[in-house]
Amino acid sequence: MLGRTLQEVSEALKQGLVTPTELCQRCLSLIKKTKILNAYITVSEEVALKQAEESEKRYKKGHSLGDLDGIPVAVKDNFSTAGIETTCASNMLKGYVPPYNATVVQKLLDQGALLMGKTNLDEFAMGSGSTDGIFGPVKNPWSYSKQYREKRKQKSHGESEDSHWLITGGSSGGSAAAVSAFTCFAALGSDTGGSTRNPAAHCGVVGLKPSYGLVSRHGLIPLVNSMDVPGILTRCVDDAAIVLGILAGHDPKDSTTIQDPVKPFTLPSLTDMSKLCIGIPKEYLTPELSSEVQSLWSKAANLFESEGAKVIEVSLPHTSYSIVCYHVLCTSEVASNMARFDGLEYGHRCDTDVSTEAMYAATRREGFNDVVRGRILSGNFFLLKENYENYFVKAQKVRRLIAHDFVNVFNSGVDVLLTPTTLSEAVPHTEFIREDNRTRSAQDDLFTQAVNMAGLPAVSVPMALSSQGLPIGLQFIGRAFCDQQLLTVAKWFEKQVQFPVIQLQELMDDCSSIFENEKLASVSLK
Amino acid sequence: MWTRRVWLGLRASAGGRRGFPSKADPQGSRRVTAELIEHLERLALVDFGSQEAVARLEKAIAFANRLRAVDTDGVEPMESVLEDRCLYLRSDNVVEGNCAEELLQNSHHVVEEYFVAPPGNISWPKLDEKEPFSHC
Numbered sequence: 001m002l003g004r005t006l007q008e009v010s011e012a013l014k015q016g017l018v019t020p021t022e023l024c025q026r027c028l029s030l031i032k033k034t035k036i037l038n039a040y041i042t043v044s045e046e047v048a049l050k051q052a053e054e055s056e057k058r059y060k061k062g063h064s065l066g067d068l069d070g071i072p073v074a075v076k077d078n079f080s081t082a083g084i085e086t087t088c089a090s091n092m093l094k095g096y097v098p099p100y101n102a103t104v105v106q107k108l109l110d111q112g113a114l115l116m117g118k119t120n121l122d123e124f125a126m127g128s129g130s131t132d133g134i135f136g137p138v139k140n141p142w143s144y145s146k147q148y149r150e151k152r153k154q155k156s157h158g159e160s161e162d163s164h165w166l167i168t169g170g171s172s173g174g175s176a177a178a179v180s181a182f183t184c185f186a187a188l189g190s191d192t193g194g195s196t197r198n199p200a201a202h203c204g205v206v207g208l209k210p211s212y213g214l215v216s217r218h219g220l221i222p223l224v225n226s227m228d229v230p231g232i233l234t235r236c237v238d239d240a241a242i243v244l245g246i247l248a249g250h251d252p253k254d255s256t257t258i259q260d261p262v263k264p265f266t267l268p269s270l271t272d273m274s275k276l277c278i279g280i281p282k283e284y285l286t287p288e289l290s291s292e293v294q295s296l297w298s299k300a301a302n303l304f305e306s307e308g309a310k311v312i313e314v315s316l317p318h319t320s321y322s323i324v325c326y327h328v329l330c331t332s333e334v335a336s337n338m339a340r341f342d343g344l345e346y347g348h349r350c351d352t353d354v355s356t357e358a359m360y361a362a363t364r365r366e367g368f369n370d371v372v373r374g375r376i377l378s379g380n381f382f383l384l385k386e387n388y389e390n391y392f393v394k395a396q397k398v399r400r401l402i403a404h405d406f407v408n409v410f411n412s413g414v415d416v417l418l419t420p421t422t423l424s425e426a427v428p429h430t431e432f433i434r435e436d437n438r439t440r441s442a443q444d445d446l447f448t449q450a451v452n453m454a455g456l457p458a459v460s461v462p463m464a465l466s467s468q469g470l471p472i473g474l475q476f477i478g479r480a481f482c483d484q485q486l487l488t489v490a491k492w493f494e495k496q497v498q499f500p501v502i503q504l505q506e507l508m509d510d511c512s513s514i515f516e517n518e519k520l521a522s523v524s525l526k
Numbered sequence: 527m528w529t530r531r532v533w534l535g536l537r538a539s540a541g542g543r544r545g546f547p548s549k550a551d552p553q554g555s556r557r558v559t560a561e562l563i564e565h566l567e568r569l570a571l572v573d574f575g576s577q578e579a580v581a582r583l584e585k586a587i588a589f590a591n592r593l594r595a596v597d598t599d600g601v602e603p604m605e606s607v608l609e610d611r612c613l614y615l616r617s618d619n620v621v622e623g624n625c626a627e628e629l630l631q632n633s634h635h636v637v638e639e640y641f642v643a644p645p646g647n648i649s650w651p652k653l654d655e656k657e658p659f660s661h662c
Contacts, residue, residue, distance in 0.1 A: 099628040213608050226606050255614045256606070324592045331586070335570065342571075344641050346632035355648035361571045373572045374579060378586040380570045381562075394593050396603030401596070403604060438582060442589070455607030480607070 020070030069112030089133025092367030102219020119174030130173025194448025196231025201473030212455035335379025
């Protein structure tokens with residue numbers, strides 16, 4: 001049951017084939033079994049069971065709230081959840097319990113979803129590996145998959161089973177791992193430079209970044225106000241569309257949400273491909289791209305072409321400056337947004353009471369890790385009076401050029417762009433940490449951050465396994481506010497490639513000693 | 527097939543073009559002086575903590591300097607992708623509030639309905655008055 005899609009489970013609930021409580025308990029036990037992944041920071045067991053109870057009452061009366069009623073979901077720990085600790089994986093907010101729900105969380109709860117817990121991330125969502133939070137790194141479930149392990153047995157001799165585990169990508173790694181390991185049917189992430197799409201590609205799940213302005217950011221602890229977007233992680237494109245339909249729409253509490261009316265939608269099946277035009281940005285073919293990802297990208301383009309779509313090469317001339325521009329704008333906005341953490345009204349507070357400034361400084365030193373402090377300092381540098389024009393304003397101008405590149409391409413008749421999501425498949429943690437966070441982010445965000453600067457919708461769809469048995473995903477980029485069209489194309493693609501289901505039987509067996517009662521925990525993975 | 531055209535295009539230009547941001551390019555980077563360190567620490571109220579952090583800032587600056595190569599004459603800065611739309615402003619009526627107690631609960635130091643802060647008219651000590659890279 002846990003391996004089904006959201007739609008299928010919703011049907012099963014409506015028909016009484018399974019109850020919300022059963023579903024909840026199975027997910028909770030699976031979370032315990034997969035604890036080694038470190039995907040969850042907080043598991044809200046009591047809350048979830050209570051919600052399940054209420055959902056069950058509704059189903060019995062035949063008054064279900066909708067497709068999400070009784071469905072277990074998880075939320076990244078940088079979304080405020082009333083009464084549930086929200087830490088952003090940082091000492092600064094450890095122990096902080098928000099008095100309100102983020103709008104997107106409230107929307108999920110209003111639909112009857114069951115909140116399983118808060119997922120792990122890089123501290124303050126800064127990073128591309130989900131390795132830099134105070135609760136430790138998140139491990140990619142594929143590290144324990146049969147597909148990966150079989151390939152490794154052919155190579156490695158006598159290495160300890162767990163030493164070579166892979167990263168999930170980031171910064172919404174916990175959410176991606178939670179969905180990938182079947183502990184929930186959908187998870188919220190956040191996407192500022194690719195933080196939802198990157199781990200989605202590495203964990204073999206669908207990662208959607210909606211258009212900027214479509215989904216409310218109220219309650220999402222902000223990183224870069226002009227680029228942040230709540231992201232959606234699910235196991236299939238249809239599920240992502242269902243969740244988007246619920247989350248999208250104007251929020252009076254977030255004035256950057258557009259006021260156009262938005263309705264939930266279902267995705268049609270594409271039959272006539274001849275009217276579709278796919279663009280392949282030539283500047284995205286970089287030497288650093290792994291040959292496997294490149295060949296899959298090629299294969300995907302050929303697939304569209306062979307089915308009748310028009311596939312053309314396009315140019316986004318400012319691509320090589322995009323990551324630099326992102327770096328400047330991101331650190332500048334971060335410097336401003338992190339200024340609110342001074343220990344006075346919420347969060348960590350140090351013991352110094354000598355003066356306000358001394359207290360703020362000590363609190364921030366104790367509360368933030370090196371990555372966050374580094375970005376704050378860089379941002380402050382770019383915002384200095386003598387640097388403002390040359391760095392910050394310059395970057396804003398380059399941003400316009402980059403956004404304009406996309407507008408030009410879409411105006412020339414292209415409907416959707418097809419690009420890689422990541423440079424390669426997930427790498428082992430030991431390899432990942434050889435470079436520092438900033439360098440890694442600059443490398444890993446290459447294909448994803450331009451989309452955030454232009455505010456466009458994008459989705460990463462898993463395509464195939466690499467020669468090592470690890471997922472590789474490709475990214476589709478759509479026109480602003482044409483999320484439905486984007487997802488329609490993605491859905492067609494997903495159906496064509498038939499990405500394999502992760503086989504995690506070994507992980508369940510390894511951890512079965514923790515749990516004696518096998519009956520509750522049996523999972524059918526078809 | 528389109529793939530062959532793109533591949534040939536890449537090989538032709540493979541020579542020296544870098545489509546990828548490499549490590550620190552020393553060209554044009556300003557050395558980070560002690561004065562600048564102090565200034566940034568005071569503005570950010572966050573300390574560098576170590577020599578590595580200063581080196582990281584230097585790399586970050588060098589990285590950002592690559593923007594100079596872009597011609598932005600006549601280009602307006604872009605603040606928001608929604609610049610063509612009107613920002614939503616709600617009417618100036620009180621619709622929520624009365625939650626002082628909830629909000630005060632999150633603070634470590636409150637007295638009645640006040641957040642308590644240490645005295646504010648004492649400036650942060652200068653760099654030479656503090657230990658270098660004092661780090662908890």
